[in-house]
Amino acid sequence: MDEHVDGNAGSLVELRVLEGPNLYFPRAAIKLTLDISGLAAVSEETAKRFAGRIGLRSARPGSPDSGFRQRFALRAVGRLVRAVALESGATRLAVRVRPTSDPHRIVVAYPWRHRTRAQEMGRAVADVLDAVLTGDVDEAVGAAAARVADTEPGPAPTTLTPRVPVVAVTGTNGKTTTSRMIAHLARTDGRHVGWSSTDGIYVDGELVEAGDFSGPSGAGRVLAQPGVQLAVTETARGGILLKGIGLTRNDVSVVTNVTADHLGLHGIDTLEQLAEVKGVVPRITRSSGWAVLNGDDPRVLAMRATLRARPWVFSRDSASPAVRAVLDDGGRATTLIDGWISVIAPDADPDPLIELVDVPMTLSGLSHFNVENALAAASAGLAIGLPRAAVVEGLRTFAPGPEHNRGRMNIFSVPRPGGAATVIIDNAHNEASLEALTEVMAGLRPEGSRLLLGLGAVGDRTDELITALGEIGARASDVVAIGHKKKYLRGRTEAELEDLLRAGAESVGVAHVPAYPTEVDCLAALVGQALPGDVVGLMTHAEQDGVFAWIAEHDGTVDSPDVLREKVRAAAG
Numbered sequence: 001m002d003e004h005v006d007g008n009a010g011s012l013v014e015l016r017v018l019e020g021p022n023l024y025f026p027r028a029a030i031k032l033t034l035d036i037s038g039l040a041a042v043s044e045e046t047a048k049r050f051a052g053r054i055g056l057r058s059a060r061p062g063s064p065d066s067g068f069r070q071r072f073a074l075r076a077v078g079r080l081v082r083a084v085a086l087e088s089g090a091t092r093l094a095v096r097v098r099p100t101s102d103p104h105r106i107v108v109a110y111p112w113r114h115r116t117r118a119q120e121m122g123r124a125v126a127d128v129l130d131a132v133l134t135g136d137v138d139e140a141v142g143a144a145a146a147r148v149a150d151t152e153p154g155p156a157p158t159t160l161t162p163r164v165p166v167v168a169v170t171g172t173n174g175k176t177t178t179s180r181m182i183a184h185l186a187r188t189d190g191r192h193v194g195w196s197s198t199d200g201i202y203v204d205g206e207l208v209e210a211g212d213f214s215g216p217s218g219a220g221r222v223l224a225q226p227g228v229q230l231a232v233t234e235t236a237r238g239g240i241l242l243k244g245i246g247l248t249r250n251d252v253s254v255v256t257n258v259t260a261d262h263l264g265l266h267g268i269d270t271l272e273q274l275a276e277v278k279g280v281v282p283r284i285t286r287s288s289g290w291a292v293l294n295g296d297d298p299r300v301l302a303m304r305a306t307l308r309a310r311p312w313v314f315s316r317d318s319a320s321p322a323v324r325a326v327l328d329d330g331g332r333a334t335t336l337i338d339g340w341i342s343v344i345a346p347d348a349d350p351d352p353l354i355e356l357v358d359v360p361m362t363l364s365g366l367s368h369f370n371v372e373n374a375l376a377a378a379s380a381g382l383a384i385g386l387p388r389a390a391v392v393e394g395l396r397t398f399a400p401g402p403e404h405n406r407g408r409m410n411i412f413s414v415p416r417p418g419g420a421a422t423v424i425i426d427n428a429h430n431e432a433s434l435e436a437l438t439e440v441m442a443g444l445r446p447e448g449s450r451l452l453l454g455l456g457a458v459g460d461r462t463d464e465l466i467t468a469l470g471e472i473g474a475r476a477s478d479v480v481a482i483g484h485k486k487k488y489l490r491g492r493t494e495a496e497l498e499d500l501l502r503a504g505a506e507s508v509g510v511a512h513v514p515a516y517p518t519e520v521d522c523l524a525a526l527v528g529q530a531l532p533g534d535v536v537g538l539m540t541h542a543e544q545d546g547v548f549a550w551i552a553e554h555d556g557t558v559d560s561p562d563v564l565r566e567k568v569r570a571a572a573g
C-alpha cells in the first residue's frame with residue numbers, strides 16, 4: 001500500500017509513502033499529516049515538559065491555541081521526529097515541517113531507506129503526540145524509539161535510475177502537446193522513443209497501455225519497454241504530491257507554465273505552492289543537463305534559483321529580461337525574431353530554425369499557447385542532443401490533428417447547408433486553457449460569423465474556478481451551452497455544476513444557458529444551429545472517442561495546415 005490513513009481520532013491523519021523525489025526531498029520520503037490539536041491545547045507547563053524531553057529546554061511554547069503555540073508545535077514536532085530517530089539508532093535524519101491552511105494540522109516529511117521501519121516511525125511519532133495529553137511523554141518517547149528499533153527494516157525505495165536519456169515535462173497547460181512534440185522530433189531523427197502521459201504509454205507513436213501514466217509508474221513502464229532510446233515523461237502535479245517522481249533524475253526538464261488548476265487539493269491552495277510542486281522536476285535535472293523554463297511566466301523563471309542544471313528559457317519576446325538574464329549566466333534561449341523560431345547562445349548570432357508560419361501547430365502564430373509549446377519542444381530537442389535538421393523537420397511535420405495531438409486543439413470542417421462550419425475540439429480544463437481555446441476560435445471566425453461554445457467542468461475544481469469558466473466562455477462566445485462530463489463529476493452533481501457555470505455566465509449578462517447530458521449531445525446541438533463560417537468550440541474530456549466518431553459520421557474532415565492557413569487569412573480579412 002502506498003497510502004495509509006489512520007481511522008482513529010488521534011494525531012495521525014495520514015501517512016503517505018513517496019517512492020521518489022518529491023516536494024520535500026530529492027529522494028524517497030515519508031509524508032505525515034498530523035493533527036496537533038492536543039499539543040495546541042495543553043497547558044504551557046505540559047508543553048514545556050514535552051519540549052524538555054525532546055531537547056528543546058529553552059523553548060517558550062506560548063499560551064494554548066495561540067499563534068505562538070502553533071509556531072512552537074512546528075519546531076517541536078520536527079525535533080520529536082529527530083529524537084525518535086536518534087534514540088532508535090538512526091543519525092543525521094533530515095526533517096521538513098510545514099503548516100497547512102488548517103492551523104491544527106501540519107505536514108512532516110523525512111527521507112527513508114527502509115520502508116517498513118520508516119512507516120513505523122511515523123506511527124510512533126503520532127503516538128507520542130497522543131501521549132502529550134496524558135502527560136506520559138517521557139515514557140512515550142522511549143517506547144516509540146524502541147518500537148522503531150525493533151521493526152524489520154523492510155524494502156528499499158523503487159526509484160529508478162534511467163539507463164537512457166530522459167526528458168521530463170511538467171506545467172499546468174501544454175504538458176501533453178509539448179511531450180508529444182518532443183517525442184515527434186526524436187522520432188524524426190530515427191530514435192526509438194517511449195512516452196508516458198495522461199493518455200497512456202506510447203512507443204514510437206503506438207499506444208501500448210492505456211490509462212493515466214503521468215505519475216511515477218509511467219516513467220517505470222516507459223523505461224521497461226524494449227529498445228527505447230529516449231524517454232519522454234509527462235509529469236503531473238498529482239503524481240509528485242501523492243507518490244513522488246519515479247526516477248532519480250532526468251537529463252532535460254521542461255516547465256511550460258503555472259496557472260490556476262487543481263487548487264484546494266492535497267494542501268496546494270495557491271499558485272506559489274503549485275509552482276513549488278512543479279519545480280521538483282527541474283530541481284532533479286542532472287547538472288550536465290538543461291532545464292527548459294518559460295521565461296514569460298515569473299513563477300517558472302524563479303525556478304532558476306533551485307537548479308543544478310543549466311538554464312534554457314523560451315519566450316515569445318526576444319527582448320525579454322528573462323532572455324537577457326539567462327544569456328548573461330551562460331544559458332540558452334529560444335525565441336521569436338522577425339517571425340522565426342530562433343535560438344540564441346551567449347556571444348553568438350541568433351540561429352533561425354524555422355519560420356513560424358511553417359510550424360502547423362502554431363496556426364500561423366494564432367495560437368499563442370502552441371507557439372510557446374513549439375518553442376519549448378525545440379529547446380528540449382536541441383538540449384537532449386537532437387540534430388538541428390531533425391528539430392526543424394519535426395516542427396514542420398507535427399500537425400494539429402488527432403493523428404499527432406489527439407484532443408488538443410483539433411480543428412475540423414463540418415458540412416452545413418451552403419458551406420461548412422469550423423469545429424475545434426480541445427481538452428480545455430481551466431481558465432487559461434479555455435482562454436486559449438476562445439482565442440483560436442476568434443482567430444478562425446470570418447467577419448459576420450458567430451462563435452458557439454460547449455462548456456464543461458470537472459467536479460474536483462473549486463467553485464470559483466468553475467464559475468470563472470462560465471464567465472470566460474459566455475463573454476467570449478455568441479452562443480454558449482453546457483455539455484456534462486458524467487465520468488468526471490468527482491463528488492458533485494450535474495445540477496451543482498450547471499448552477500456554477502450559469503452563475504458565471506449570468507455575471508456577464510448571459511442567461512438561460514442550456515445544458516446537455518453528454519459532450520456529444522452538446523456538440524450535436526451547437527453544430528445543428530451553426531451556419532457556414534461559424535466556429536464551434538467544445539471543451540471535451542470525457543468522450544473524445546464519441547466526439548470524433550460523431551464528427552466522422554457527419555462527414556467532418558481534419559483541416560490540413562494549408563486549410564488552416566487559409567482560414568486564418570480569411571478571418572484576418
